Amino acid sequence: MKILVCMKQVPQKDAPLKLNESSTWIREDVSYEVNEPDAFALEEALRQKEKHSGEVVVITAGPARAQQVLREALAKGADRAIHLEDSAFVSLDASNTARAFAAAIKDEKFDLIFTGLQSDDYGYAQTGVVLAELLGWPHATIIMQIEMTDGGIRVKRELEAGYFQFVDMPLPAVLTIQSGINKLRYATLIGIKQAKNKPLRKVTLAEVQSAIGANLQKIERLYIPQKTKNTEFLEGPPAEVAKKLVEKLRNEVRVL
Amino acid sequence: MADSILVIVEQHEGKLNRVSWETLTAGQALAAETGWTLEAAVAGSGVASLANEVAGKKVAKVYALESPKLEPYTPDAFAAALKQFIASKQPKLVLLPHTYQVRDFVPKLVTAMERAAISDCIGYKKDGNKLLFTRQMFQGKLAADVTFTCDAPWFVTFQNGAFRGDKVEAGSAAAPVETVNIEIADGVVRNKPQEVFKEAKQAVDLTQAEIIVSVGRGIKEQKNIELAKQLAEALGGELAASRPICDSGWLPMDRQIGSSGQTVAPKLYLALGISGAIQHIVGMKGARTIIAINKDSEAPIFEIADYAVVGNLFDIVPPMIEEVKKAKAGA
Secondary structure (H helix, E strand, O other), X not given: OEEEEEOOEEEOOOOOOOEOOOOOOEOOOOOEEEOHHHHHHHHHHHHHHHHHOOEEEEEXXXXXXXXXXXXXXXXXXXXXXXXXXXXXXXHOOHHHHHHHHHHHOOOOOOXXXXXXXXXXXXXXXOHHHHHHHHHOOOEEEEEEEEEEEOOEEEEEEEOOOOEEXXXXXXXXXXXXXXXXXXXXXXXXXXXXXXXXXXXEEEEOXXXXXXXXXXXXXXXXXXXXXXXXXXXXXXXXXXXXXXXXXXXXXXXXXXXX | OOOEEEEXXXXXXXXXXXXXXXXXXXXXXXXXXXXXXXXXXXXXXXXXXXXXXXXXXXXXXXXXXXOHHHOOOOHHHHHHHHHHHHHHHOOOEEEEEOOHHHHHHHHHHHHHOOOOEEEEEEEEEEEOOEEEEEEEEHHHOEEEEEEEOOOOOEEEEEOOOOOOHHHOOEOOOXXXXXXXXXXXXXXXXXXEEEEEEEOOOOOOOHHHOOEEEEEOHHHOOHHXXXXXXXXXXXXXXXXXXXXXXXXXXXXXXXXXXXXXXXXOOOOEEEEEOOOOOHHHHHHHOOOOEEEEEEOOOOOOHHHXXXXXXXXXXXXXXXXXXXXXXXXXXXX
């Protein structure tokens, strides 16, 4: 079982974000971390490898700083890494990111490709599915469980409103992994040491340039959302506030 | 061919998904603004009656895309069917609700058509002849206005709660419905989906609830959940929670609201002791009215609340329950 895990480096959850001068992206001087859903995707790949043996390869696109994501993955047990290294990769749309990945792995033969279900920065939730279509592979999204079957896999898809569904599908396939599918491991000291000697292949922008085109969509303006609500604060002793609230429920909200 | 907007509504087992009406409202607003014709489509097997339901709204035409291979849902069949249909109709804009199903097939569909989708939008703007679609970035900390730099058809998906489904305009007369039989070759559909099932026994679909009373860390202890439950019952609403409450096992996971739980847009969302982390906000900001009770006057939940009470929920909720009961009794 050979599994590729697509990972992304994103600003830390609580990092204060500042806009760049043209208000089209954030200023890069923030702290970064691995996109959380991608960490679950990696963990699932490692667990599948432990069950069925094989190889786990991690891939990311971004400037030099993004290598940290790959180093952490190698320390946790991934076998090797691919780094599409260029700051230009940050501004690619989902379609071009998938095209760059497809070009970088064209000489490889994976059975499965995992991605997190979406990224915490763009949040498009598209790259994995686009990659599947480019490769001509079947896919399934928001996966909570993966089992090997004769001739393929059986996955558990999370649907809305508490529903689930098992889907049987052939290999190779692309799966987008839901956060919480498993419990994340920590890298061990030995793992961190071993990671230093594991192979990391760098891919330049020039190597995949012919596969990518102009972005199909463009961020015209990035901004801090305006507060649109006119909040009315209700004050007074608790019994009085309770009365006021219920009056609002009856006369304004009209649910009583 | 005149420029048109195509709304693709979503159905499950013969019922239209409520968020479909929100997307239709968005379509009506965009049609009014651009002067483009609004059409709708529903895909599945035996969906004529659903197409008729949509035809009662203000749309120029509704298409029922029929194939036995569209039931049960698979991304392969949906992408194949919609590619055929959209390629033949060439609408300017294709609008869909940002549901799990849409997330599953739309990136495949747009890639097959060499187009792009601006996904999970919360609104739109028109700047001269340019359409901009607003979406949240960095988990809601920032917003972005995004445009297409490719040719039409342009695909846009709208977040649950971005538009008011109850504001969808009815038509003056029923719109014509056309059944389009779609051919999907054998071998196109590779996935074999099994029956849909629910894990939790008392699983509840909070997306359909009109009133939701939701608790966060401020409820402090499991036994205090009862107080919120009493308020929910008095109001005739459902009980829900933020992620930490469900992680602690105080309420089942299927009552969780937020990015990893359900996304809701009820008439009333009453937040008790919820600080309002973005992961929670994305799941409930579409509520028509938000009431927040929290001890911390700096809590971000107050940013989006219509009515706010800075105070101790344990002081305010008990008299509130009594007042609600009185009001319901007609006193």
